[in-house]
Amino acid sequence: MTIRAVFFDLDGTLLDTASDLAHALNALLEAKGKPALPNDTIRRVVSDGAAALIKLGFNVDDSHESYAALREELLTFYHDNLSTHTQPFDGIGALIEQLNQHNIAWGIVTNKPWPYTAPLMQKHLFASEPSAVICPDHVQEKKPHPEALLLACKQSNCSASEAIYIGDHLRDIECGRRAGCDTIAVGYGYIPENEKHTDWNATHCVTHADELWPIIKTYIKKSHEEAL
Known part of the structure; x- marks a missing residue:
């Protein structure tokens, strides 16, 4: 070959990229009055994208009425800080x-x-x-x-x-x-x-x-x- x-x-x-993705999810959780998650917990699902992060943080999938708004906010948090760490x-x-x-x-x-x-x-x-x-x-x-x-x-x-x-x-x-x-x-x-x-x-x-x-x-x- x-x-x-x-x-x-x-x-x-x-x-x-896991630290910046974790930061974005935890920033969204904080904004919604929810406790932060450990980075190691988030790290296990980051390869599966925004849907997996929303599921982990809020226990909702794309059929839930809040999903689209949560996804948009998560991606905004991430885009604004995607190369910090x-x-x-x-x-x-x-x-x-x-x-x-x-x-x-x-x-x-x-x-x-x-x-x-x-x-x-x-x-x-x-x-x-x-x-x-x-x-x-x-x-x-x-x-x-x-x-x-x-x-x-x-x-x-x-x-x-x-x-x-x-x-x-x-x-x-x-x-x-x-x-x-x-x-x-x-x-x-x-x-x-x-x-x-x-x-x-x-x-x-x-x-x-x-x-x-x-x-x-x-x-x-x-x-x-x-x-x-």
């Missing part, structure tokens, strides 16, 4: 540098809408620009459907078989598998309670971002050997 691109999920894989996970910056040095494209495939993704990418600059940043705004179907990942491959001038997709949720691994990419499940992200990233049948599993580059290097070495 020739490796031409590495794609990342955003929240819980490339960037640690957010940082790349330890080891991600060095990984992007390695990809750049080896002329491997990198990009993002996320279910986070573009108005929240774009400001984060403007603030957090890496050694090279991403070849693709694909949000639900750019496709018809969200992950785990493979449409977004296949679009990222197209924009990066590679086939799915020449790409690796990295994520911290089962839907990421399903997305990669359905697209035809090898996958890496990361255990340092926002793993839902009672789930293990090692149970998702990813091509590889890691517990820390520092473990990603050694895996990617094996693909580079193999492609060099195949070229001989």
Whole structure:
């Protein structure tokens, strides 16, 4: 396999956004006269988006009459403070540098809408620009459907078989598998309670971002050997 691109999920894989999402939910809870929740409790559900946060904080779903207003207020709180505490996970910056040095494209495939993704990418600059940043705004179907990942491959001038997709949720691994990419499940992200990233049948599993580059290097070495 020739490796031409590495794609990342955003929240819980490339960037640690949980603290700012927790702050937004707790700000909304405070505004509604409710007690704050521990960050660790919120962290477990942030990968499932605003609906999961509203469910956790207020025990209502999208069928409830208050849901739409709560969601709008939550997203406003978050948008106004979305990069206060957010940082790349330890080891991600060095990984992007390695990809750049080896002329491997990198990009993002996320279910986070573009108005929240774009400001984060403007603030957090890496050694090279991403070849693709694909949000639900750019496709018809969200992950785990493979449409977004296949679009990222197209924009990066590679086939799915020449790409690796990295994520911290089962839907990421399903997305990669359905697209035809090898996958890496990361255990340092926002793993839902009672789930293990090692149970998702990813091509590889890691517990820390520092473990990603050694895996990617094996693909580079193999492609060099195949070229001989």
